[in-house]
Amino acid sequence: MDTEIKIRQSGPQDLPAMLAIFDSAVAWLNGRGITAQWGTEPFSARPKTVESVERVVAEGTPWIAEIDGVPVGTLTLTPYPGAHVARADEPERYVRFLATDGRRHGLGVGAALLAHAAEETRRLGVSLLRVDCFAGGEGRLVAYYERQGFTRTEAFTVGDWPGQVLERRV
Numbered sequence: 001m002d003t004e005i006k007i008r009q010s011g012p013q014d015l016p017a018m019l020a021i022f023d024s025a026v027a028w029l030n031g032r033g034i035t036a037q038w039g040t041e042p043f044s045a046r047p048k049t050v051e052s053v054e055r056v057v058a059e060g061t062p063w064i065a066e067i068d069g070v071p072v073g074t075l076t077l078t079p080y081p082g083a084h085v086a087r088a089d090e091p092e093r094y095v096r097f098l099a100t101d102g103r104r105h106g107l108g109v110g111a112a113l114l115a116h117a118a119e120e121t122r123r124l125g126v127s128l129l130r131v132d133c134f135a136g137g138e139g140r141l142v143a144y145y146e147r148q149g150f151t152r153t154e155a156f157t158v159g160d161w162p163g164q165v166l167e168r169r170v
Contacts, residue, residue: 003067005112010064010074012057017064017071019044019053021101028102036161037134037141056082056096063116065100065109073100073109077117084158085132085165093121095131114148122170132156135164142166 010018022043030040043049060078064071075098080087082096095117100109114131121129133141135155142152142164150166157163 135162
């Protein structure tokens, strides 16, 4: 069965849908015993996290993936990374807040959003697309990004949270 994933540009009006996707992703991760990546509390219950999502959405270009008109995934592209990662020495686009609704995991939503991010980066005349992710959990998320065409660059930590920056030339 082929599932058609449509990707559209979004904005602040989609914040409730984005937060619902993040909340579902946290529940999915926690259901698999992964609590160190995004914690155990829903994003929507954390005011500072909600503010961070609002700020990134306002600074960047947010996208929503839909199946049958229902939001099932999201990411925001910004021209620079978050505060914990150094900026590149060339123009870049940075993937921020990529998530798939946990109930739609395994349908290729994340891969479709990352492919769209690469297309959008190329359309803007930029050749560097970067992302960072949780490097714990036996490196499963790092391996996922590598399967999507990204290559590891620098590792970092924020407190006790291990992270990995990856890049892709587009």
